[in-house]
Amino acid sequence: GAVVSQHPSWVICKSGTSVKIECRSLDFQATTMFWYRQFPKQSLMLMATSNEGSKATYEQGVEKDKFLINHASLTLSTLTVTSAHPEDSSFYICSASPGTGGGWTEAFFGQGTRLTVV
Amino acid sequence: DAKTTQPPSMDCAEGRAANLPCNHSTISGNEYVYWYRQIHSQGPQYIIHGLKNNETNEMASLIITEDRKSSTLILPHATLRDTAVYYCIVRVSFISSGSARQLTFGSGTQLTVLP
Numbered sequence: 519g520a521v522v523s524q525h526p527s528w529v530i531c532k533s534g535t536s537v538k539i540e541c542r543s544l545d546f547q548a549t550t551m552f553w554y555r556q557f558p559k560q561s562l563m564l565m566a567t568s569n570e571g572s573k574a575t576y577e578q579g580v581e582k583d584k585f586l587i588n589h590a591s592l593t594l595s596t597l598t599v600t601s602a603h604p605e606d607s608s609f610y611i612c613s614a615s616p617g618t619g620g621g622w623t624e625a626f627f628g629q630g631t632r633l634t635v636v
Numbered sequence: 637d638a639k640t641t642q643p644p645s646m647d648c649a650e651g652r653a654a655n656l657p658c659n660h661s662t663i664s665g666n667e668y669v670y671w672y673r674q675i676h677s678q679g680p681q682y683i684i685h686g687l688k689n690n691e692t693n694e695m696a697s698l699i700i701t702e703d704r705k706s707s708t709l710i711l712p713h714a715t716l717r718d719t720a721v722y723y724c725i726v727r728v729s730f731i732s733s734g735s736a737r738q739l740t741f742g743s744g745t746q747l748t749v750l751p
Contacts, residue, residue, distance in 0.1 A: 552738045564738050615730055627681070632677065
C-alpha cells in the first residue's frame with residue numbers, strides 16, 4: 519500500500535512553546551491530507567482538512583489560530599500546535615489518499631505523533 | 637455517512653478465527669463498508685472493504701449480509717499481533733468522493749487475542 523510518514527513519533531514540549539508535526543506522502547501525491555486527534559481511550563476525531571495551495575478547513579470547535587496547517591507541496595503537510603498547553607497533549611495522526619488515477623480505494627495513515635505538553 | 641454499531645470488546649484465542657460484527661442498518665445503496673484497525677499507539681491500518689459481495693484478502697474476509705444491514709470481519713487465524721481496536725466505517729467510495737476522503741471513526745471493538 520501507499521506510505522504516509524509522520525515526524526516526529528513523539529515529542530515533549532514545555533507549556534507555551536510551539537510544536538511542528540510533519541506528514542509526508544512518500545510514494546504518491548496528495549492534494550488533500552487530513553489531521554486527526556485522539557485522546558486516551560477515545561476514538562480519532564477529525565480536526566482539519568489540509569488543502570495543497572490553499573487554506574485548511576477546520577472542524578467545528580478546532581481553533582485555527584492554535585493549530586496552524588500548511589500544505590505547501592503535494593507531498594507534505596505540517597501541523598503546528600502554537601502556544602501549547604497540557605490540554606493539547608494528545609495523539610495526532612495524519613491521513614492521505616492517492617488520487618483515483620492510481621486505482622487506490624482507501625485512505626492511508628501516518629504512524630501518529632504523541633505530543634506531551636509539560 | 638451511515639452510523640455503525642460494534643461491541644466494545646471481544647476476546648479470541650490465538651490461532652482461532654476472530655469474528656467481529658458490525659451493524660449498519662441505515663447504510664445507503666452507494667455506501668461501502670470499510671474496516672480499519674489501530675494497534676496501540678499507532679495510526680489506523682486499512683484491512684478490507686466491500687459493497688455487497690463478500691471480500692477476501694491476505695489479511696481478512698468480509699461477510700456482508702444480503703440486506704447489507706450488517707457485516708462481519710473475519711480474521712481466520714488470529715495471532716497476538718492482531719490485538720487492536722477494529723473500526724467498521726460506512727461511507728461512499730473514495731473514488732466517488734473526490735477530495736472528501738476523511739473517515740468518521742466510531743468507538744470500535746477492542747479485540748484481545750489471548751495466548
